[in-house]
Amino acid sequence: MTRKEILIAIVDDHTLFRQGISSILSETEDIRIVFDASNGNVMKEKIATHPLPDVVLMDITMPQVNGYDATRWLKQNYPSVKVLALSMFEEDEPIIKMLKCGAGGYILKESTAADLEIAIKTIAEHDYFLNNQVTGKLIRSLQEEVKMPNAVNNLTANEVRFLELCCSELTYKEIAIKMCLSVHTIDNYRDALFEKLDLKSRTGLVLFALKNHIGSL
Structure with missing residues (x-):
């Protein structure tokens, strides 16, 4: 059986970073990039004219409309879209704020291509991905979509x-x-x-x- 292709959007204000991620993911089976955007405003424009992504890779700090506001808007208007936050630093405060805005997880920008692929496929299938910060009982409950x-x-x-x-x-x-x-x-x-x-x-x-x-x- 052919696996469903995962549609991806990349929202980050650094052009070289977006191009680098696009280049990496273009070589990955079952993942296709439908658009990229430099901030939340551009994302709002493009999401209306492109195939709806399954997962949005969302930078936190961006001009005009930042990752928090863009994620909140996305979850209000396209609740089926999963958001994977892109973080420069493993700090609690911005990650917690992104989760409360509706993100399903985060990955550090310094992560390897293999880790990024795993994160995308995990959040697409289970709605959540938090690297090694969530283990054991909780991750099993998330994967099974049951509470504890x-x-x-x-x-x-x-x-x-x-x-x-x-x-x-x-x-x-x-x-x-x-x-x-x-x-x-x-x-x-x-x-x-x-x-x-x-x-x-x-x-x-x-x-x-x-x-x-x-x-x-």
Whole structure:
């Protein structure tokens, strides 16, 4: 059986980067680039006149319409399109913000061509891809498109509140102040949730929270 071709759009303000990604992906079976754009405004224009992509590779920092606004618009108008954020740095804040805008995952721009291909095929099939930041129980739940009621039910009220605040832009220190707890206690909550949920980062905690309707989109 012939596998369905994955249609891709690349939205990034660096021309050489777009050309480089296009060149790499043009040699990949089952992936076809339908258009590229230098920012969210150009993406809005082109998406109306080209085949609808399955996955958009979305840069975060762009002029005119940035990755956050472009992703939010895309999910409101074309909810079936998956967004894979392109990040220069593995920092929690921009990645978390992209997830809350509707992205299904992220990949670092320094990743290999093989990693990019895996990311595209994974997000196209399962809706989510977060590199090595999400493992074990959570990634299985995402792939099976089911929630984790047992995991949620086993959380304490303070752990749920901590997860809600993780979805904000507050630092861990600011979360401690908000919850009237010590930073040490907050660190303990974080480490306990990493262990319970088989996660490695705050980004993973946020994705778990959003998938289980803890915290607001």
